[in-house]
Amino acid sequence: MEQPPSRAKLLTKLFFSMLYISAFTFGGGFVIITFMKQKFVDELHWIDEQEMLDMTALAQSSPGAIAVNAAILVGWRVAGFAGMVVAVLGCIIPPMVTLSAISLCYAAFATNRYVALTLKGMQAGVAAVILDVVCSLGANVLKMKSAVHLAIMVAAFVATFFFDVNVIYIILAAGLIGVVLAMYHKRKGGLAK
Amino acid sequence: MIYLQLLWSFLQIGLFSIGGGYAAMPLIQAQVVDHYGWLSMNEFIDLITIAEMTPGPIAVNSATFVGIRIAGFSGAVVATLGCIAPSLIIVSLLSYIYTKYRNLSTLQSVLGSLRPAVVALIASAGLSILLEVVFDGQAMVLDSVQWVGLCLFGAAFFILRRFKWNPILVMSLCGAAGLVLGLS
Numbered sequence: 617m618e619q620p621p622s623r624a625k626l627l628t629k630l631f632f633s634m635l636y637i638s639a640f641t642f643g644g645g646f647v648i649i650t651f652m653k654q655k656f657v658d659e660l661h662w663i664d665e666q667e668m669l670d671m672t673a674l675a676q677s678s679p680g681a682i683a684v685n686a687a688i689l690v691g692w693r694v695a696g697f698a699g700m701v702v703a704v705l706g707c708i709i710p711p712m713v714t715l716s717a718i719s720l721c722y723a724a725f726a727t728n729r730y731v732a733l734t735l736k737g738m739q740a741g742v743a744a745v746i747l748d749v750v751c752s753l754g755a756n757v758l759k760m761k762s763a764v765h766l767a768i769m770v771a772a773f774v775a776t777f778f779f780d781v782n783v784i785y786i787i788l789a790a791g792l793i794g795v796v797l798a799m800y801h802k803r804k805g806g807l808a809k
Numbered sequence: 810m811i812y813l814q815l816l817w818s819f820l821q822i823g824l825f826s827i828g829g830g831y832a833a834m835p836l837i838q839a840q841v842v843d844h845y846g847w848l849s850m851n852e853f854i855d856l857i858t859i860a861e862m863t864p865g866p867i868a869v870n871s872a873t874f875v876g877i878r879i880a881g882f883s884g885a886v887v888a889t890l891g892c893i894a895p896s897l898i899i900v901s902l903l904s905y906i907y908t909k910y911r912n913l914s915t916l917q918s919v920l921g922s923l924r925p926a927v928v929a930l931i932a933s934a935g936l937s938i939l940l941e942v943v944f945d946g947q948a949m950v951l952d953s954v955q956w957v958g959l960c961l962f963g964a965a966f967f968i969l970r971r972f973k974w975n976p977i978l979v980m981s982l983c984g985a986a987g988l989v990l991g992l993s
Contacts, residue, residue: 737987
């Protein structure tokens with residue numbers, strides 16, 4: 617592990633690395649985690665590879681945006697509480713600035729005929745992008761060949777799309793099933809021993 | 810009052826969107842469009858489109874966009890804080906537990922059951938966006954079908970599935986096609 621000369625310098629470096637990664641990463645949490653690994657594992661050697669993998673699993677399985685979660689984990693690991701604060705700031709400042717600028721122009725933009733037509737076309741594209749992602753994710757669930765998981769997927773879809781059940785209840789129910797399954801497997805494992 | 814609503818609303822989005830990115834989308838729709846009516850369905854789809862084209866998590870992008878439109882820049886800050894607060898607490902706690910016990914198996918089992926539900930929720934949000942594109946918010950009858958949107962969706966979906974083009978490129982091309990076809 618390299619020991620950077622001073623704490624202030626370390627925090628500055630962490631902040632600007634995160635800012636840079638966040639500002640230039642298009643396309644979701646996994647992409648940004650890859651960039652963080654390149655920066656903090658391969659380039660700066662602040663974190664080892666195994667730890668970064670565990671952090672990825674944690675960032676994914678926790679509530680909230682993956683990028684923000686990863687920034688929290690990396691920040692704590694590199695420089696404690698202060699590290700966490702600067703890493704999170706670095707991570708959220710670029711999208712906040714970009715979206716502030718866009719939302720200020722949006723009202724003027726959206727009434728413009730050319731912009732409206734372009735956005736309308738892009739909406740068709742975004743529907744395709746989302747349903748493409750759904751197909752890939754759905755195929756992964758099917759590959760697991762788990763009847764419970766399949767049932768959860770079908771039930772959740774019917775509940776939300778046809779019956780307008782609150783999204784939060786659906787997530788809580790699925791999480792609860794996961795806890796019960798984990799306890800069941802633990803008990804079965806315990807008896808087998 | 811409006812700040813409290815923004816904070817509470819985005820707290821829930823931050824707390825219940827597990828699995829990142831698209832997982833936040835159905836929650837944002839439920840809160841911002843269905844519950845509070847801060848955005849119309851059409852504005853919501855524009856927001857998702859913009860969030861796809863710009864860096865940063867969809868939840869943070871949405872918090873800024875909605876916050877600033879509802880209550881100016883301070884609204885954006887409040888909404889963003891709301892959406893990252895659950896992460897700050899829970900992930901910090903998990904980070905502590907992880908360094909102490911290094912055991913993720915129960916967590917991963919819970920995640921295993923959440924994933925199919927999250928996929929279903931994203932599918933539902935995606936379909937409601939598609940219906941909006943195809944019927945433009947009108948009754949679902951053949952007369953109100955927007956053929957340009959439907960054809961663009963079909964072409965984009967085919968290209969993405971078959972040739973795996975970059976999504977941002979595909980969306981930009983759809984935008985250009987929408988402009989050209991709309992003007993002609």
